[in-house]
Amino acid sequence: DIVAALAPGGRGSLLAGKRVLVDAGPTHEPIDPVRFIGNRSSGRMGFAVAAAAAAQGAEVVLVAGPVALATPAGVRRVDVRSAAEMHTAVLAEAGAADIFIATAAVADYRPETVSPSKLKKTGGAIELKLVQNADILADVAALPGRPFVVGFAAETDNVEGYARGKLERKNLDMIAANRVADNIGFECAENALLLLWDGGREELERADKQVLAARLIERIAERYRPRGG
Amino acid sequence: DIVAALAPGGRGSLLAGKRVLVDAGPTHEPIDPVRFIGNRSSGRMGFAVAAAAAAQGAEVVLVAGPVALATPAGVRRVDVRSAAEMHTAVLAEAGAADIFIATAAVADYRPETVSPSKLKKTGGAIELKLVQNADILADVAALPGRPFVVGFAAETDNVEGYARGKLERKNLDMIAANRVADNIGFECAENALLLLWDGGREELERADKQVLAARLIERIAERYRPRGG
Numbered sequence A, B: 001d002i003v004a005a006l007a008p009g010g011r012g013s014l015l016a017g018k019r020v021l022v023d024a025g026p027t028h029e030p031i032d033p034v035r036f037i038g039n040r041s042s043g044r045m046g047f048a049v050a051a052a053a054a055a056q057g058a059e060v061v062l063v064a065g066p067v068a069l070a071t072p073a074g075v076r077r078v079d080v081r082s083a084a085e086m087h088t089a090v091l092a093e094a095g096a097a098d099i100f101i102a103t104a105a106v107a108d109y110r111p112e113t114v115s116p117s118k119l120k121k122t123g124g125a126i127e128l129k130l131v132q133n134a135d136i137l138a139d140v141a142a143l144p145g146r147p148f149v150v151g152f153a154a155e156t157d158n159v160e161g162y163a164r165g166k167l168e169r170k171n172l173d174m175i176a177a178n179r180v181a182d183n184i185g186f187e188c189a190e191n192a193l194l195l196l197w198d199g200g201r202e203e204l205e206r207a208d209k210q211v212l213a214a215r216l217i218e219r220i221a222e223r224y225r226p227r228g229g
Helices: A002-006 A044-055 A083-094 A136-141 A159-169 A209-223 B002-006 B044-055 B083-094 B136-141 B159-169 B209-223
Strands: A019-024 A035-039 A059-064 A075-079 A099-102 A109-111 A126-132 A148-155 A174-179 A190-197 A200-208 B019-024 B035-039 B059-064 B075-079 B099-102 B109-111 B126-132 B148-155 B174-179 B190-197 B200-208
Touching (some): A019 A044, A019 A083, A035 A109, A044 A075, A083 A099, A083 A136, A099 A136, A136 A148, A159 A174, A174 A209, A190 A209, A200 A209, B019 B044, B019 B083, B044 B099, B059 B083, B083 B099, B083 B136, B190 B209, B200 B209
Parallel strands (some): A019 A059, A019 A099, A059 A075, A099 A148, B019 B059, B059 B075
Antiparallel strands (some): A035 B035, A174 A190, A190 A200, B174 B190
């Protein structure tokens, strides 16, 4: 039923029998037992995407960073904190997935050393040395029998140019880009998305994240082709 | 009515006519528009303290860092994000306060520079230079006509020794110390507090944060003496 399937937030069977893996939320990179480097991702977009995939009949696993959100109905949730934990959890599930939708705002860097006890104020300036985290998207896209991979890009500037570059560089099947600004994107209920794929683009206009997530899942279902060997 | 006043979470008039200023929650020190240095304070203890002070008749102002908590009934709330914003908001209110209860986990350090656009991955390791934030507790305690000042200390090690040192060094009237560990302290509903003051100590045993907050407010009301010149 095409009409029902296209209704915003509606239920359908566009992804019946498909296994969908979603990562969502921020990661927290520990500095010591109480301090961390985080980011302003609320996880709302990813949780809405997981719910929309389940509503279209998919079997959904949601790997979630530290967020204050309820698990969507019918979704299996794996909670993680750091980028390293998210990498481990996603790679453990990716082999069995048909589609991987990477909405998480994974930290690119982590502190080189983690203090086992709370750091004391020492006076003056200090240097925090940061080292790169593993690239979850690139590692999933390099798997033999890889899933169909959809990335996200949250940018403050040159959104389309950067997102197109990431699509190609990381060998993604599709990327959903959004501009981070006041009252849109991170930490708020509304968003707008620009979808890009090899040779195509489509703008999904500003809407509630649940409506957008339902539209995104419809577009992914249309463009999905098995990639697995 | 002593019995009603001492009932956990009960209402009373122990602080009737007093103006109580509470700071609560973490601070987020921006690195760029999406990344920040944060800490694992949930703000729950501070919000419970504000609610308990209001329940004892105080006029309460709550300066809150970024938390996902509802404002307690009868409390005036000022939202802030960074340590610098919290310093400004607290100092603006402290002159009029009879009692200042500093529960917030204020960042000691902030990135020296804040990037106006999202930082890109550059490869390899990077150094993040951090500089000290102003000390809110010390600055309030140094005010002419200062309020009665109650500090908090969340520690992983040597809790009493460090808290006693902070009480003296920052010239506080009382300090409430707690140990941060798994399932106690930050990001959880229960806590235990060790109260220290010049020449005295009292342990408040592990309990729900709302019960503990009510007991803490009773002890503050007992020990309160105007400090203002």
